[in-house]
Each structure stands twice: as C-alpha cells, then as structure tokens.
Amino acid sequence: DQQVKQNSPSLSVQEGRISILNCDYTNSMFDYFLWYKKYPAEGPTFLISISSIKDKNEDGRFTVFLNKSAKHLSLHIVPSQPGDSAVYFCAASNTGNQFYFGTGTSLTVIP
Amino acid sequence: GAVVSQHPSWVICKSGTSVKIECRSLDFQATTMFWYRQFPKQSLMLMATSNEGSKATYEQGVEKDKFLINHASLTLSTLTVTSAHPEDSSFYICSARRGGTEAFFGQGTRLTVV
Numbered sequence: 103d104q105q106v107k108q109n110s111p112s113l114s115v116q117e118g119r120i121s122i123l124n125c126d127y128t129n130s131m132f133d134y135f136l137w138y139k140k141y142p143a144e145g146p147t148f149l150i151s152i153s154s155i156k157d158k159n160e161d162g163r164f165t166v167f168l169n170k171s172a173k174h175l176s177l178h179i180v181p182s183q184p185g186d187s188a189v190y191f192c193a194a195s196n197t198g199n200q201f202y203f204g205t206g207t208s209l210t211v212i213p
Numbered sequence: 214g215a216v217v218s219q220h221p222s223w224v225i226c227k228s229g230t231s232v233k234i235e236c237r238s239l240d241f242q243a244t245t246m247f248w249y250r251q252f253p254k255q256s257l258m259l260m261a262t263s264n265e266g267s268k269a270t271y272e273q274g275v276e277k278d279k280f281l282i283n284h285a286s287l288t289l290s291t292l293t294v295t296s297a298h299p300e301d302s303s304f305y306i307c308s309a310r311r312g313g314t315e316a317f318f319g320q321g322t323r324l325t326v327v
Binding site for chain 2: 104106138143144145146147148191201202203204205206
C-alpha cells in the first residue's frame with residue numbers, strides 16, 4: 103500500500119517559470135516531510151523539509167507547502183532553471199521511524 | 214551538510230556470488246541506518262532498518278538471509294547480497310540518521326548480476 107503518492111510522473115516547465123510538484127499521503131501520523139532531488143544513478147540529495155507544525159517553509163528558490171487537512175504537500179521552484187531537471191521525490195515519516203517515499207516526478211526545465 | 218559515503222558505486226558480479234556494499238557516515242555517528250532499493254521508474258523501497266549493535270529490522274517481503282545487514286559501529290553499516298541472481302540487479306541506497314529525523318543519503322550502488 104503506497105502511503106505517499108506522487109500522481110504526476112513527469113512535468114515540463116519553461117525556464118524562468120514556476121515548477122509545482124505535488125505529493126499526497128494517507129497516514130495522518132506522518133509529522134515530518136522532505137523533498138529529495140535525484141539524478142540518474144546517484145543517491146537522493148536532500149532539498150527541503152517541513153514539520154507538521156508549519157504550513158510553509160522557504161529556502162531560496164524552493165518553497166514547500168503543507169496542507170495537513172488535505173494530507174497534501176507541494177514543492178514550488180521559482181524561477182525554474184535547466185539544472186533543476188531531475189527526479190523529485192517526496193518522503194514522509196513519523197518521528198523516529200523510517201521514511202516512506204513517493205514514486206517521484208521527473209521534472210524537465212526547458213531552456 | 215553531513216556526508217554519507219557508499220561504496221562501491223557500481224558493481225557487476227556473476228550469478229551465485231555475494232556482494233558487499235558499505236555505507237559510512239563520515240562526519241557524524243549514526244545510530245540508525247536505512248537500506249533502500251530502487252527498481253527502474255519506481256520509488257525507493259525500504260528494505261531494512263539497521264541499528265548499531267543489534268539485528269536489523271527487515272520490511273515485509275525482504276529475505277533477511279539473502280540481504281545480510283551488519284551495523285558493527287556507529288559509522289558503518291554493510292549490506293551483503295548473498296548468492297546474487299539477475300533479479301537482484303538494482304540500485305541500492307543507504308541513508309544514515311543523525312539524531313532528529315533528517316536522514317542523509319549515500320550516492321547509491323548500481324548492482325548488476327550477470
């Protein structure tokens with residue numbers, strides 16, 4: 103049973119525009135969420151996180167929004183750059199336990 | 214940020230042989246390490262949780278006798294794929310947790326069994 107879902111397998115965005123990647127989860131016990139970026143044949147690289155006590159966390163061009171009532175989080179990248187092209191995974195955990203990953207969204211930023 | 218080193222990054226082995234993958238936390242002590250496996254175009258799937266000095270906890274469906282995990286020190290965990298077969302070919306990634314809930318990932322190991 104997939105507890106974390108990313109329903110869009112791919113996304114294409116023009117350079118300079120906003121990229122919005124979405125993630126839904128089913129387990130209301132999750133209280134910590136992360137976004138990872140992954141290039142082919144490499145391990146994931148941590149991007150940004152948010153705990154359930156917040157609804158927004160911003161770091162440079164990356165902003166994560168959390169809607170607990172909808173069990174939904176999103177990652178906004180603005181402005182998008184060609185180097186942002188990668189697969190993005192969202193992950194969720196309940197404190198002290200393992201992370202559950204979504205299936206990933208492949209982002210392509212077109213120059 | 215914290216560094217987790219995984220070695221080797223790429224390995225080819227013959228069917229029936231065993232392969233060991235190392236995961237090291239270079240600048241912090243990791244009481245807990247996680248091993249994941251990723252099939253093409255699929256999510257990272259947790260295989261097992263490794264705690265220093267104790268037996269690993271395996272996820273349902275993961276054969277503990279096939280995927281041997283050892284967490285002998287606070288900076289090193291190893292995954293040994295025993296009697297590897299072509300269906301074990303995959304991308305294996307470890308992560309190490311440094312207190313709190315944030316985890317740091319190794320660069321992954323691409324295993325190809327021929």
